[in-house]
Amino acid sequence: MRLLKILLVFALLITAYGKGDTPSNFEDDSDSGNEEEVVDNEEGQDDDNQNQDTPPPNNPPSSFSLLRFTNGMENVELVNPEFSWEESIDPDGDTVTYSLLFGMGDMEPTTVIAENLMRTSFLFETTLSRDTFYSWQVIASDTNDATTDSEIYNFTTRPIKVSKLVSEAEFEGRSEHTVLVFDGKLWIIGGVDRFERSDEVWSSEDGINWTKITNNAGFESRGEHASVVFNNKIWVVAGIDNLGNPLNDVWSSEDGLNWTQENADAPFAGRLDHSLTVFNNKLWLIGGEDGTYELDDIWMSKDGVNWELITDDAEFPARYGHSAVVFNDHFYLIGGLNSNQGSGFGALNDVWSSNDGINWQIETVDAEFSPRWSHSTTILNEEIWVIGGLGGGRKNDIWSSKDGINWTQEIPRDDQERFSSRFNHTCTVFNNMIFLIGGNDGSRENDVWTLIP
Template identity: 35%
Template sequence: MKFKDLLFVSASLVIFGACSSDDLEIDVPETDTEQPEEKEQKSGNKPPNAFNLSALVNGAADTELNPLLTWTATTDQDGDDITYKLLLDTNESPETTIAENLTTTEFSITEGLNRNKVYYWKVIAMDANGGETESTETFSFSTKGFALSESALTTNAEFSKRRNHSITEFDGKLWLIGGQDDNSSYKDVWSSIDGKTWELIAENPFAFFGKNNHTAIVFKDKFWIIGGGFSDIWSSTNGIDWVKNDLSGPFGSREGHSTVVYDGKLWVIGGTKVNEQMNDVWYSEDGITWTEAASSTQFSPRTDHTTVVFDGKMYLMGGTSVQDFSPSFYNDIYTSTDGINWTEVATESVFEIRANHTSLVYDNKMWVIGGWQAVTNQETMEQDVVSFADVWYSENGTQWNKLNGNDSYTGRLGHASVLFENKILISGGLNIDQDDNLRTHYNDVWVIE
């Protein structure tokens, strides 16, 4: 019996019985390509009069990453023209000039600030004869951290409620493919330009093959769909018209595997082959011809794990396997630079054991979102099921931090997540409520930013 069948057929029997660097990288306006020469103050010249900073107010918290900074205008006792220089960085006495020769008393920072950081800023008024006056104070503000939206971007998208689908950015749009609920396996393709409104692009572009628990990825300017209970591989140049590769994947029928682009190659890692969990690794330089890098690796055979590319390595995380109809869940993390040799990460803090979660890389961090576990209760000898509503992130794979959630967002497995327009979008999935004996599928979309 396939593991997916175990999960959802035997449910009634078993289940229901923000960049750590302090370096500031701000683009300075390119209006002046040459630095003005510093002028020695002219004898008898009087500097500009005192002036104050206005906004952001001193100590402002949870600010956006593109704030508008303002200050009061000053005058010069000699009647000289005045320009302003803005200094801002993470030092209590800021030294980094991000704008100068300003003739107005405001400046918008368009990029370069990091999340969860305290910044300090001051302004220097300068006259044409070398006179300078600093703002009476140096102000500080702290930027906002990441947060899960208080409400869904949409609670009822145009596509039907489902799990084990994929959402991928390709050609500037979002593309949702396939999935399943408890009654149907879907083959449809949907597209969106904003994650909120979705349009049906194709009802059945994959012949008789349903697409669920597959992988979807962009590689060499094509959109690729791999497996999903079959060994078929499809590609598209526009997301609408799909071509089945003449050569099926030599790794055979595969679902619950992971796929990444690394070292200029496409990689397929682990997953379920018919009813057996695998720990093999395959790669291809063109998506057509595949080579087995390893038939068995250091991590145990598993399915419904995730793999991301981070800090020059492949990171494999979590997953599950089944032996004698009993599932085991993992929260171990392995890294590799060649797909052959995998090293386990010695984690100091980490998410709970889980499978059918999602992972991605955002803001120089790895993220793990949701998933589920079924653990045998040693008192009742029944399985306690948890559908996770949590979100975790890490800058190094060793230490993991939990993002604050909210009561509006419910736990889920088999959902999809994607990075789009500098935000994380989470969509769909299945919630298993063991206490109320309920299974709820979703077609909502949530945002982390």
């Protein structure tokens, strides 16, 4: 009976516990669930704010191809080449600009030629280097600095162009003549034709069609003389006549037809194969030979009539058959022959320079071109050009230099015709081309060639 009462009390306690408050050592599950729901809502709001603040990712411009010049292209022209490429489209609608990069030789294209270009082409306004391997690339950029690089293409520029303009001009084949440009025309003066030295004067407006201005210029027939344009006149100085006499007279003409003897017996010795150059508004006569020995004297004239001896023993070895040109405000003396006096060097390939015509310095005693004389030298496109000559045989090579020290042989394409090896020819610049006229290749020629750097 007592046991029954205890069980009854225990049952009542269990019933009361189920209906009463939760003991302090347990948490209310409903309250905990509400707190988690609040936290979840706050985190969701933060995510929404972050999505609103973060911009969408920027995409680079689309890929594109280079059009001109194509990869591996050869004989690209040097002047004003125009490069082009496909348009690059930005998927985000951003404005796309382009940068053009160049490399030379084995170098990658890292030199920026142009940037911020809006067009898909670029006209190169400076002249490319001849016969040179280039690489190029274009980089497309959007307004957010995302970029897309094109492929790298390579091309090679053309070498020098050599063309025969006339096979047989109206004048007789000749050597030892002079050629110059005066009054917008080419002029040929004197020289040895197929039979004897002459005093003819010819002119041409195009190098193709030639007109004989006079068959008898008034001065004695001659070859291996020197001619220049000075004070709006043509000047002819010294040379050798048909009897083999070295001359020391001076002549001038305002029209190539009528000639005036300015000095019948200049103070310098009669000579041939000398040089005559205009430098600092004066005439300068250098070297040559007097029929027996080569010379190393320098004479100067302010008017072509009166001549002053600058030195009778210049720093450079005596010579004849050399050339002298003015380049970058300096006087340059190139090559020639020293054989009969002094150390007897023979053919020379040295280069000397002077900034005043009085004091000379050696630029190179052994240029890359072989020793020679009776060659021709001219200036075009800020380069010195040495062409042909005699020395170990006749020559038809072409050399250029930007400084008178370092020389590069210019080799035309294999499919271009070459002028024959020759000496005592002449070269001058006309219409931005080098004109090579006549010379001795075993016979005396009357052909005309053009060289386009």
